[in-house]
Amino acid sequence: MSFFEVFDPAFKSFVxxxxxxxxxxxxxxxxxxxxxxxxxxxxxxxxxxxxRIMRWSPGAGVSTYRQPSNFANGHTRDRExxxxxxxxxxxxxxxxxxxxSITVIADSYDGKRLNSPNDVVVKSDGTxxxxxxxxxIMTNYEGYKSEQExxxxxxxxDPSDGSxxxxxxxxxxxxxxxxxxxESKLYVADTGRMFGSDPQHIxxxxxxxxxxxxxxxxxxxxxxxxxxxxxxxxDGNIWSSAADGVHCISPNGVLLGKILVPELVSNVCFGGxxxxxxxxxxxxxxxxxxLNRKGAVLP
Numbered sequence: 042m043s044f045f046e047v048f049d050p051a052f053k054s055f056v057x058x059x060x061x062x063x064x065x066x067x068x069x070x071x072x073x074x075x076x077x078x079x080x081x082x083x084x085x086x087x088x089x090x091x092x093r094i095m096r097w098s099p100g101a102g103v104s105t106y107r108q109p110s111n112f113a114n115g116h117t118r119d120r121e122x123x124x125x126x127x128x129x130x131x132x133x134x135x136x137x138x139x140x141x142s143i144t145v146i147a148d149s150y151d152g153k154r155l156n157s158p159n160d161v162v163v164k165s166d167g168t169x170x171x172x173x174x175x176x177x178i179m180t181n182y183e184g185y186k187s188e189q190e191x192x193x194x195x196x197x198x199d200p201s202d203g204s205x206x207x208x209x210x211x212x213x214x215x216x217x218x219x220x221x222x223x224e225s226k227l228y229v230a231d232t233g234r235m236f237g238s239d240p241q242h243i244x245x246x247x248x249x250x251x252x253x254x255x256x257x258x259x260x261x262x263x264x265x266x267x268x269x270x271x272x273x274x275x276d277g278n279i280w281s282s283a284a285d286g287v288h289c290i291s292p293n294g295v296l297l298g299k300i301l302v303p304e305l306v307s308n309v310c311f312g313g314x315x316x317x318x319x320x321x322x323x324x325x326x327x328x329x330x331x332l333n334r335k336g337a338v339l340p
Contacts, residue, residue, distance in 0.1 A: 044301055044330065052289060052298030055278075060331040062300060066103045067326035069095075071183070073270070074160075075320045075327070076116040076124070077312025084312060085124065086322050087113045089183045092130070097327060111135075112177065112184040115160035115270065115308070120167060127158035129177030129184030134158045134169065134198070147171070147198050147205050153190040157183075160217050160270055160308075164224060168252060169198040172229065174214035195229060197252065208254055209246075213239045217270040217308070221277050221292075222337040224248060228260060228279060230268035241267035243281070243290075261294045270308025270322075274334040280319060282306040287321060302328055311336020 044062040047053055070090040077084055083098035085106055093108035094116075107113075112130035119125055124137040125146070132155045133148035146169055148155060157177025162170050174193045177184035195209035195218065209215060209229060217230040227246045233239025245260035261268075266284025273279055277292040286302035287309055304323035312320055313329075316336040321328040 046299040046301060047297075048299075049291070049295065049297040051291075055289060055298070055332055055334050056300070057331065057333055062302060062321075062328055062330045065097055065320075065327045065329055069325050069327075071307070071324060072322035072327055073307045074113065074115040074127070075308055075310040075312075075322050076118060077310055077316075077320065078118070078122075079312065079316075080122065084310075084320050084327070085116060086320075086327060087116070089114055089129070094126075114158070114177065114183070115171075117161050117163055119163045119169070120165065125161050125163060125169060127161050127171060129157040132157055132178070132184075132187075134161060134171050146200075146203075147196065150191060150194075150196065150205055150207060156189055156191055156193060159215075162219055164220060164252070166252070167200045169200065170208070170218060170227070171196055171198075172215035172218055174216060174232070176214070208252075209257075211257075217243075217268050217281070219271055219273055219279070220248070220337075222273060222275055227254060228271070228273075230263075230271070230281075232267040232269060243268050243271070243279070245294075261290050261296070263288065266305070269306070272310050273337045274311070274332075275337055276334075277337075278334070280309050280311075282308055287319065300330055 045056045069088040074087040094106045094110045096106040111128035113126045115127040134146040136144045156173045156175040159172045175189050178187040193214045194207040195215045197208045212231050216232040242262045243260045246254040247256045269282040271281035279290040281288050287300040289297045306323045308322045
């Protein structure tokens with residue numbers, strides 16, 4: 042069985058033929074938001090419809106980290122190693138402090154409630170960037186069906202004063218987002234109003250020293266499926282979710298190859314001993330594959 046599909050010879054050096062795509066655990070309803078905690082040697086991820094955050098660790102397997110989770114979706118870590126989460130149920134972004142308490146980072150903008158924060162990243166200056174599509178309030182499956190009060194934007198939060206700014210306002214439904222390793226570019230996916238009825242692409246923005254964004258041209262069109270979530274390796278290659286697995290896209294926007302996964306993939310993250318393992322969340326399970334690549338530096 043082949044786990045990989047090669048479109049560019051460079052991809053052959055990224056993967057190893059004797060390193061299989063492993064199913065680590067299953068039985069979930071829709072997994073999302075993987076984030077690796079190297080200091081705890083574990084992966085956290087969301088099982089959104091079941092309103093819980095799960096933990097997987099080598100040897101110990103799967104356990105429940107938090108339930109209820111307020112229908113948490115995407116996660117990341119900030120520069121102090123704290124968990125930052127997007128919650129559909131409460132329509133907010135939160136931070137789990139080192140003592141376990143919860144701090145609300147953002148739950149409104151311009152006097153109106155956020156939609157359903159989806160994915161989040163933290164820049165090296167501590168600013169928190171998150172996407173806010175409406176998926177979590179469209180039905181009761183991944184949250185609570187509610188009225189949409191704001192457009193689907195991308196926001197930036199300044200931790201020094203808690204101010205929130207809508208930095209991208211021309212998306213149908215922004216979803217996955219990530220910075221290039223040197224933070225000179227921000228990549229943001231647009232997954233459309235109903236996953237398939239609109240363009241399924243990734244756009245690229247230039248980021249200046251103050252955090253201002255310019256550009257925004259289409260960087261890559263995902264097919265089949267969409268770029269629900271993605272992360273970058275140290276050379277700036279994007280590893281993105283797609284309907285048939287994970288697509289590896291060069292910094293020039295060229296599809297280099299695919300990791301084939303037997304379920305619809307939602308998101309990915311790098312982790313493991315040397316950040317050389319790619320963890321994959323899919324419909325009912327979580328997967329992992331060891332690569333000849335390292336993930337871009339995160340806490």
